[in-house]
Amino acid sequence: MARLNLVQAINQALAQEMERDRDVIVIGEDVGKDGGVFRVTQGLLDRFGPDRVMDTPLSELGIIGSAVGLAAYGMKPVAEIQFMGFTYAGLEQLFSHAARIRSRSRNRYTCPMVVRTPYGIGIKPPELHSESTEALFCHMPGLKVVVPSDPYSAKGLLASAIRDPDPVLFLEASRLYRSIKAEVPEEEYTIPLGKASVYQEGSDITVVSWGTMLHRAAEASEGFDCEIIDLRTLRPYDEEAVVNSVKKTGRLVIVYEATRIGGLGAEIAALAAEEAFEYLKAPVIRIAAPDAVIPMARLEDHYVPAPWRIRAAFEKVMQY
Amino acid sequence: MPAKTVSSSETKSVQIIDESGGADESLLSGFSGEDFRRFFETIILARTFNHRALSLQREGRLGTYASILGQEASQIGTALAFGEEDWLFPTFRESGVYIARGYPIWMLYRYWAGDERGMQAPPGFYLFPMSVPVGTQIPHATGAAWAMKLKGHRKAAAVYFGDGGSSKGDFHEGLNFAGVFKVPAIFICQNNQWAISVPRARQTAAKTIAERAFGYGFEGVQVDGNDITAVYKVTRDAIEKAKAGGGPTLIECFTYRLDDHTTADDSSRYRSDSEVEYWKEREPLKRLRTYMEKKGWWSREYEDGVTKSAEERVDSEIRKAEAFEAPDPADIIQYTYGSLTPRQGRELKELKWRG
Numbered sequence: 001m002a003r004l005n006l007v008q009a010i011n012q013a014l015a016q017e018m019e020r021d022r023d024v025i026v027i028g029e030d031v032g033k034d035g036g037v038f039r040v041t042q043g044l045l046d047r048f049g050p051d052r053v054m055d056t057p058l059s060e061l062g063i064i065g066s067a068v069g070l071a072a073y074g075m076k077p078v079a080e081i082q083f084m085g086f087t088y089a090g091l092e093q094l095f096s097h098a099a100r101i102r103s104r105s106r107n108r109y110t111c112p113m114v115v116r117t118p119y120g121i122g123i124k125p126p127e128l129h130s131e132s133t134e135a136l137f138c139h140m141p142g143l144k145v146v147v148p149s150d151p152y153s154a155k156g157l158l159a160s161a162i163r164d165p166d167p168v169l170f171l172e173a174s175r176l177y178r179s180i181k182a183e184v185p186e187e188e189y190t191i192p193l194g195k196a197s198v199y200q201e202g203s204d205i206t207v208v209s210w211g212t213m214l215h216r217a218a219e220a221s222e223g224f225d226c227e228i229i230d231l232r233t234l235r236p237y238d239e240e241a242v243v244n245s246v247k248k249t250g251r252l253v254i255v256y257e258a259t260r261i262g263g264l265g266a267e268i269a270a271l272a273a274e275e276a277f278e279y280l281k282a283p284v285i286r287i288a289a290p291d292a293v294i295p296m297a298r299l300e301d302h303y304v305p306a307p308w309r310i311r312a313a314f315e316k317v318m319q320y
Numbered sequence: 321m322p323a324k325t326v327s328s329s330e331t332k333s334v335q336i337i338d339e340s341g342g343a344d345e346s347l348l349s350g351f352s353g354e355d356f357r358r359f360f361e362t363i364i365l366a367r368t369f370n371h372r373a374l375s376l377q378r379e380g381r382l383g384t385y386a387s388i389l390g391q392e393a394s395q396i397g398t399a400l401a402f403g404e405e406d407w408l409f410p411t412f413r414e415s416g417v418y419i420a421r422g423y424p425i426w427m428l429y430r431y432w433a434g435d436e437r438g439m440q441a442p443p444g445f446y447l448f449p450m451s452v453p454v455g456t457q458i459p460h461a462t463g464a465a466w467a468m469k470l471k472g473h474r475k476a477a478a479v480y481f482g483d484g485g486s487s488k489g490d491f492h493e494g495l496n497f498a499g500v501f502k503v504p505a506i507f508i509c510q511n512n513q514w515a516i517s518v519p520r521a522r523q524t525a526a527k528t529i530a531e532r533a534f535g536y537g538f539e540g541v542q543v544d545g546n547d548i549t550a551v552y553k554v555t556r557d558a559i560e561k562a563k564a565g566g567g568p569t570l571i572e573c574f575t576y577r578l579d580d581h582t583t584a585d586d587s588s589r590y591r592s593d594s595e596v597e598y599w600k601e602r603e604p605l606k607r608l609r610t611y612m613e614k615k616g617w618w619s620r621e622y623e624d625g626v627t628k629s630a631e632e633r634v635d636s637e638i639r640k641a642e643a644f645e646a647p648d649p650a651d652i653i654q655y656t657y658g659s660l661t662p663r664q665g666r667e668l669k670e671l672k673w674r675g
Contacts, residue, residue: 025470051470057500062459062493069463069477072448073407075470077463093490096453097460103655104449106440110658141656165658194661236661 001183006176009151009184010040010116013158014078016188018048021076024162026053028063028080037082038118038177064090064115068097071113076162084119084171085128091136098167099142111167114158119147120212120257121304122175124297130174131294132258137169138235138267144168144193145234149214151182153232156191164193171234173211180215196238198245202227205314206245208268209255210234213305217255220310224318234264242268243275250281251317257304260288282320285313329534331527333574334554335544339602341610343549351549353617359548360612361626362400363392363605366416368630369425372638373415373432377583381642382432386413390546390578393604394510395480396420397551398571401559402478407446407468409461409479413510414450417480421447425634429641437647454515455481455488458507462498465505465568476562478506484515486532487523495570499536504562506555507533507570510545512577517590533570545573546604578603 004012018024026041026048032055035042045053056063060081067077081087087094094115101111121130137145146161146168148154154172161168199214204225209217214230221228227245231237246252252272254265265286272284287305295303337343370389376382388395395416402408402421410417418428423445431438431450439449451457461479468475485491486509498505509529513520526532533540543554551573558569576599580587587596612618649671653664660668 054501057493057496059493059496061489062462062497065456065459065490065494066463066466066497069409069460069465070467071463072460073464073467073471073477075467092453092456093459096456097451101449102657104436104439106437106651106655108440109448144657236657236663239663 001185003181004151004184005178005181006148006151006154006172007038007040007178009155009182010158010172011042011044012184013155013162014041014044015047017159017162018044018052020188023074024052024076024078025070026078026080027056027067029056029058029082031055031080036080038174040116040172041080060086060089061093064093064098067113067115068093068101068111071111071167072101072109076112078114078116078162081115081117083125083129084117084131084133087115087117094137094143094167094169095140099140102166103142110165112165114161114168114170116170116172118174118177119171120173120175121294121300122173122212127296130300132256132289134171134234135258135263138264142166143235145171146193146232147171147173147210147234148232149173149176149199149211149230150180151184153191153197153230155184156189157193157232159188160190160193163190168193171211175212176215191232193233194236194238196232196241197230198241199228199230200226202249204249205251205253205317206242206249207253207255208242211257213255213257216305216307217310220307221314224314226314237268239271239275242271246272246276247279250279252280252284253287253310253313253317254284255287255305255310257289259291260286261291263288282317285317287313329531331531331534331540331542333542333544334550335547336550336553337547337607337611339546339607341607341614343611347553348549350553353615356608356612356615356617358400359396359552360605360608360618361630362396362420363548363608364623364626365630365633366392366396366419367605368627368634369415369419369428372634373429374579374583376429376638382429383434384582384584385432386582387577387579388413388416390576390599390603391510391512392416393548393551394508394545394573394575397548398478398508398555398573401552401555402476404444405446405475406559407448407461407464407475407477409448409457409464409477410450411454411457411480411482411485412450412452413482414480418447421445423447425637426641426644429638430644433641435644435647437651455485455490457481458485458488458490458494459497461505461507462494462503465498465503465562466501469501469503474563476504476506476559478508480508480510482515483509483511483513483520483523483529484518485509486529495533495536495568498568499538502565502567504565505568506558506562507568508555509570509572510575511572512575514577514581514587514591516581516585528572530570530572538568538570540570540572542572542574545575546602546607548604548608576602
């Protein structure tokens, strides 16, 4: 089995889905000849031609807005937005239209489209290229939000996202693009949306995380008996997996690089309080970013959860 | 070295029947008496629908409603020009478009009464649900037209918006994509002179909205939006061009909103009675009537008959709308995704338990 990095695994999923379904097309800025700013779409133009891999004007609203029309008519657009911070120009299209067309038309029209975008820290870029604002999107009914944490799940989750009948925001951790490799089967496969995966079994602390921070939490768990849950899909997220694990361990730590207030950690903590209150042996802890704008490279390691902060949280819940 | 002119544009304005009913007959050769009767009867039907919607709103039987009075020629003249297979993307002020396409009138009343089932277009109707956020539907037509082109379907997609909508970024990005990919899209701007209280001059410093197409590399044309024959002809031409692979067209229908913005508005706060009176003289039905009378296609009895049958039809549609069973509270949840999430499944049970 080939060992692929995240970029290669996503590229393979795109190619296989385009092979499988003629309606799957790739649109975005620099996705054609250039193969995307992270080279995720490399080779697709040569393989599938200019009617299926299309460079667009520099126009995020236009990309997402026209994807709504493409999808409603019957195409399966996979739109690349170069960085998560650039999706903001197209938020109204995602929130007010893509997420609502099915409901507004009572199932008559749907919007099966995927918006792929890199998120998070780790590549020393200019401002607004390291956003981790997934909670904004998770608040919006009608959207799905997926974050793979490794090449294997990235391939299967993207295949599912492309085949899904509803709009999916597919977040790709830019720090993980080339930093980890995993065995990825050559043949096509899917991994269901809405299902978490147990990254590591354990009995003392449930750790819920996703994307880049999952790996940081795993490193920090050395010496603790942690059950690490890779959420994989952030909307709709696997509530059952979280609750069952908390019932087993009695302790919950959520590790993520977004800001804390109104974030996904708050939602997961509230779920544990509602559904597993009597099982909790210690307060729930969120290890997240401070309530501040994400800094550029020099300070970003102080911004996202540092391993010592995660370990301190594990110690705290064990000693409570 | 003297500067060279590298690009220039001119914008045409089209009128066939003027406000007093005089016409350029050479441009009317393609229209039969049957066509004129269809125009006339559809305007009466839409106007009857509109009039009753305003009364029903006052009685509390509909929610906030946006009147189409004065804009019927722009809406019906464009809508009738399309084939059944073409896709239209209307806004909240396009009751005339829905009616011209034969959309069930009782469903429109359901929608305006706050029942979203009214926008579940029956099979065979390629009308998107009306867009409420202004201008944001423009890229959808671009996308649908792009899909038509990619799939090799000989169809067109058209989107409606107003002078206010032309100021949105969506206008720019939607038209720009359409030009770049040369898709069979038709952009229909009903310039009704007012975006609630803000006049057309505050939307753009350009002399016309039509000329803005030039910046996107395709043709823009202004048409007298109260002359249904001109509106129809200009739209037909744009459709033919789009379907032949000639790319998009921007049509500016120069018209006027005779009523308030919506039933929640009071237009006397921002515009004069004399301005409204000026436009009342130019409303679409008046000139059509004059012209048809000259041709012997109109009589008082004919109009009375058309009006009576429109009223009867609308009355029966209202009865049907109001007798329609109440929506199931489950509807709140069940159209969010293709299938329920586990959480939604639990919430659905809770809704049902509450009754």
